[in-house]
Amino acid sequence: MSKPKTPSTRRQFLxxxxxxxxxxxxxxxxxxxxxxxxxxxxxxxxxxxxxxIWFELGQKSEHGDKYSGGLATYTANxxxxxxxxxxxxxxxxxxxxxxxxxxxxxxxxxxxxHERRVVPRxxxxxxxxxxxxxxxxxxxxxxxxxxxWVFVSGRAKLRPGFIYRSxxxxxxxxxxxxxxREITYPQPRWIEGEGFLHLFTKYTKGRELYWxxxxxxxxxxxxxxxAGMGGHYQTSHQRGKRIIxxxxxxxxxxxxxxxxxxxxxxxxxxxxxxxxxxxxxxxxLTEKANPALVRDYMAEKRLVYIHDIDLDADGxxxxxxxxxxxxxxxxxxxxxxxxxxHWTGKTWEYAEVTRANHNYSTGSLYIEDGxxxxxxxxxxxxxxIGGGGEVAIWSSKDIGKTWAKDREITRGSIRNHNYVRRPxxxxxxxxxxWADGNPDAFSKSNLYFADKTGERVYQLPYxxxxxxxxxxxx
Numbered sequence: 252m253s254k255p256k257t258p259s260t261r262r263q264f265l266x267x268x269x270x271x272x273x274x275x276x277x278x279x280x281x282x283x284x285x286x287x288x289x290x291x292x293x294x295x296x297x298x299x300x301x302x303x304i305w306f307e308l309g310q311k312s313e314h315g316d317k318y319s320g321g322l323a324t325y326t327a328n329x330x331x332x333x334x335x336x337x338x339x340x341x342x343x344x345x346x347x348x349x350x351x352x353x354x355x356x357x358x359x360x361x362x363x364x365h366e367r368r369v370v371p372r373x374x375x376x377x378x379x380x381x382x383x384x385x386x387x388x389x390x391x392x393x394x395x396x397x398x399x400w401v402f403v404s405g406r407a408k409l410r411p412g413f414i415y416r417s418x419x420x421x422x423x424x425x426x427x428x429x430x431x432r433e434i435t436y437p438q439p440r441w442i443e444g445e446g447f448l449h450l451f452t453k454y455t456k457g458r459e460l461y462w463x464x465x466x467x468x469x470x471x472x473x474x475x476x477x478a479g480m481g482g483h484y485q486t487s488h489q490r491g492k493r494i495i496x497x498x499x500x501x502x503x504x505x506x507x508x509x510x511x512x513x514x515x516x517x518x519x520x521x522x523x524x525x526x527x528x529x530x531x532x533x534x535x536l537t538e539k540a541n542p543a544l545v546r547d548y549m550a551e552k553r554l555v556y557i558h559d560i561d562l563d564a565d566g567x568x569x570x571x572x573x574x575x576x577x578x579x580x581x582x583x584x585x586x587x588x589x590x591x592x593h594w595t596g597k598t599w600e601y602a603e604v605t606r607a608n609h610n611y612s613t614g615s616l617y618i619e620d621g622x623x624x625x626x627x628x629x630x631x632x633x634x635x636i637g638g639g640g641e642v643a644i645w646s647s648k649d650i651g652k653t654w655a656k657d658r659e660i661t662r663g664s665i666r667n668h669n670y671v672r673r674p675x676x677x678x679x680x681x682x683x684x685w686a687d688g689n690p691d692a693f694s695k696s697n698l699y700f701a702d703k704t705g706e707r708v709y710q711l712p713y714x715x716x717x718x719x720x721x722x723x724x725x
Contacts, residue, residue: 295418295425297372301711303686303696304347304356304385314581318611318638321688321696322385323347324670327486327558327613328436328452329390329404333674333684336393339421340365342674342681345401347388348373352695354383358403360391360423363681363700369719370711374423376415377403392439392447397421400447400468402437407454412437416468429468438496440489448494448520450487457482457504459535460496462521477515477524477534478543482506488560488568489675493518495562497570499555500539507578510555512545512592514568527568527594545570545592545599554578558589558627559616559673567594569651571616571625573607580609580636589614589629593651604645604654605629611638615673615683623647626683626701630659632667637690639669642683644705660705661725666694679703699725 303323310317323346324332333344341362348359356379363370379387387410392400397420405412412434418425435458438450446466452458453474460478465471478485482501487494495516502508515524515532524532526542536543548555556573563569570592577584587607593600604625614627625645632640641664644657661668664687671685682703688696698711709722 296375298348298350298357298359298375299372299716300714301361301370301373301698302349302352302713303688303698304349304383304388305354305688305693305696306383306385307690307693312579312581314579314636315691316637317578317580318609318690319688320634320638320667320669320690321686321694322670323349323388323686323696323698324672324684325385325388326436326484327670328438328484329388330438330487331391331675332389332672333677333681334391334393335674335676335678335681336397336421337676338397341421342678343391343393343399343421343423344674344684345376345389345391346686346698347385348375349696350378354693355379356382356384356387358387358389358401360389360399360401360426362423365678365680367719369721371423371719372715374426376401376426377413382410386435390437390439392441394441394447394468395443399423399426400439401426402434402439402449404435404437405433406435408433412451414468430471432471433474436484438485438487440487440494442492442494442520445492445520448517450485450494450496452483452485455479457501458506459483460485460498464520475521475534477521477536478513479535479537480539483513484509484557486557486560488562490562490566492520493566495560495568497545497557497560497568497572499557502539502549508554509578510549510553511539511547512555512557512570512572513541513543514545514570514594515543516568527599546601548574552576554610556610556613558613561616561618563593563618563623563650564621565596567596569593569616569618569623571614573610573612575607575610578610580638584610589625589627591616591651591654600652602647602651602653605656608635608640609638611669612640613638613669614642614671617673617677617682623651624657625654626660626673626705627671628668629656633665634667634689634691637667639667639687639690642668642671642685642701658705660701660708661699666696668699677703680707
């Protein structure tokens with residue numbers, strides 16, 4: 252992930268800051284435009300198919316781009332991107348769409364109706380205009396009344412982030428913009444009886460980690476920093492009022508040197524942050540060696556790319572990540588390993604699951620009903636050096652100490668699959684969600700989901716002629 256390019260003119264800035272009259276016309280209404288860069292009042296336009304965004308960073312070396320391909324469900328730092336709502340038996344999801352299949356980012360929202368087994372035409376929540384970068388992908392939250400909240404990521408101060416709320420509970424037909432804020436990698440959580448706790452990144456002294464709270468999504472507390480050691484990437488998880496986060500650090504602010512593994516948790520809306528031992532930790536963290544440190548990978552000369560975090564049956568955290576020797580793709584980074592760190596109650600234990608082909612081949616971790624599973628692109632794909640591959644399920648019968656491949660759930664694909672995401676409260680019929688794309692050259696990008704067994708994999712319709720469509724079973 253590289254630093255955004257700074258536009259050279261005010262005109263370019265306004266184009267990147269989004270929310271212009273063109274976005275309003277896409278919504279079917281001319282939104283309120285009180286100042287440059289403000290988002291339209293509603294965003295209810297529908298697209299006529301599920302088309303993921305394709306992207307390449309442009310940081311190339313001998314073995315291709317640092318990362319590229321179909322990145323509709325990118326990044327692992329956008330959490331969650333799908334939520335099952337049992338009240339209406341639907342899995343709501345967001346993703347980075349592509350206008351007319353082109354390199355033009357749309358923040359999209361939709362749902363899978365588990366009873367009818369259909370999806371509607373997806374909703375364009377926000378048109379990113381000149382932006383093609385999936386760092387601006389959305390995240391999702393559902394409040395106690397069932398309103399759907401979409402947090403559209405921005406990029407530093409260059410491109411603002413936006414918070415939208417659905418006009419009706421459990422509906423993606425209409426959205427209203429609630430606020431415009433400096434947020435990147437949004438990770439919103441609804442805490443029953445409290446409101447929103449939002450973890451996110453600001454480009455202050457590097458990519459630093461912040462949190463903010465709100466009782467209603469409209470008024471927010473001041474942004475407070477909890478990690479500032481040159482920069483960080485994090486992923487988080489929620490169980491009730493408890494929020495846990497795992498993150499790395501960027502020595503000297505250099506994302507290509509990302510290393511180390513850290514853990515923090517809060518159960519009181521960020522008033523108190525604790526390490527794994529339950530000890531209160533003074534934030535912001537500013538030194539490399541601190542009470543939140545899980546493992547000093549810098550000393551081992553290993554880089555760390557975090558995928559996911561979950562909790563075992565005893566509420567102890569399990570972190571999944573890749574380790575690598577180099578930020579560049581290709582053999583100089585080998586051996587790369589999909590890795591597990593598990594807190595046993597006394598110490599952290601580690602296990603290497605399987606070799607990884609690429610730093611950005613990303614999957615998800617599932618721990619429930621005594622089952623430990625990983626779903627991700629662990630198998631060679633049609634573009635074997637690029638990010639992603641064929642998707643497989645791995646399981647552990649000894650609480651993460653050893654792992655075995657259970658099933659390959661995609662085979663013979665023409666494009667790599669990547670960024671397999673775990674829905675919050677995942678339903679067995681919509682258990683993993685991802686996109687495909689050719690990392691070596693611009694391509695179309697389809698979206699997919701699989702059931703818990705991996706026996707049933709579905710493609711979302713790339714083109715739609717009606718208001719609803721059935722799925723394409725692979």
